[in-house]
Amino acid sequence: MVSGHTYRYPRPALTVDVALFGWAGDALQVLLVQRDKAPFDGSWALPGGFVQVDEDLEAAALRELNEKTHVHDVFLEQLYTFGAPGRDPRDRVVSVAYFALVRPASHPPRADAYTRDAGWFDVADLPELAFDHGEILRVARDRLRGKVRWAPIGFELLPPAFTLGQLQRLYEAILGRPLDKRNFRKKLLSLGLLTDLHRHESGVPHRPSRLYAFDRDRYDAMSADGLVFEL
Numbered sequence: 001m002v003s004g005h006t007y008r009y010p011r012p013a014l015t016v017d018v019a020l021f022g023w024a025g026d027a028l029q030v031l032l033v034q035r036d037k038a039p040f041d042g043s044w045a046l047p048g049g050f051v052q053v054d055e056d057l058e059a060a061a062l063r064e065l066n067e068k069t070h071v072h073d074v075f076l077e078q079l080y081t082f083g084a085p086g087r088d089p090r091d092r093v094v095s096v097a098y099f100a101l102v103r104p105a106s107h108p109p110r111a112d113a114y115t116r117d118a119g120w121f122d123v124a125d126l127p128e129l130a131f132d133h134g135e136i137l138r139v140a141r142d143r144l145r146g147k148v149r150w151a152p153i154g155f156e157l158l159p160p161a162f163t164l165g166q167l168q169r170l171y172e173a174i175l176g177r178p179l180d181k182r183n184f185r186k187k188l189l190s191l192g193l194l195t196d197l198h199r200h201e202s203g204v205p206h207r208p209s210r211l212y213a214f215d216r217d218r219y220d221a222m223s224a225d226g227l228v229f230e231l
Contacts, residue, residue: 012092016061017048019140022104023157027122028173034117040130061098069109069118074100075156087132099140101156155214163209
């Protein structure tokens with residue numbers, strides 16, 4: 001740490017917040033925590049907190065997510081910086097927001113000493129959020145809608161083996177509109193990124209559908225050769 005130097009100007013505090021999305025099979029969800037202290041005591045919020053002096057921003061986001069919810073090992077990407085004056089009633093606080101994607105069944109959250117509760121909420125039915133977290137979540141959803149069309153991030157939300165119907169329902173939930181079944185499947189299969197597992201789903205009350213897996217290695221190789229993923 002450099003010593004012997006003073007700043008002429010006030011320095012805002014720095015925080016990180018994480019918009020963590022999951023897919024429940026029929027609805028897009030986001031992970032929220034219930035605050036246990038002022039401000040906004042008892043309100044729901046995105047997981048996050050203050051960045052330590054010697055800490056990298058992404059490391060801070062992962063640490064806060066793990067401390068607040070016990071969720072770890074997630075796909076994480078920096079989203080945007082939120083710094084409007086008055087966004088935090090305690091002080092001048094700037095937040096670097098991230099968005100993340102997980103499979104909820106593999107990441108059951110639980111509250112810690114820092115939070116009163118933690119849980120998954122459907123994005124279509126959310127409580128009022130603390131601070132400006134409603135705005136952060138809106139920006140995160142817009143980023144997800146845009147990126148899911150040109151990068152295969154949607155597969156981060158699906159189980160390793162999935163049906164084309166499950167994949168289409170996921171895309172429809174993210175994009176917020178219905179998709180033509182025939183065109184969607186034709187476009188998806190034409191990319192050559194799905195592996196037919198030669199087996200079908202089980203335990204369903206309808207005709208079992210064929211199962212597929214996303215071929216990450218093939219996608220990486222084809223991207224290096226100039227493949228453009230677009231749906």
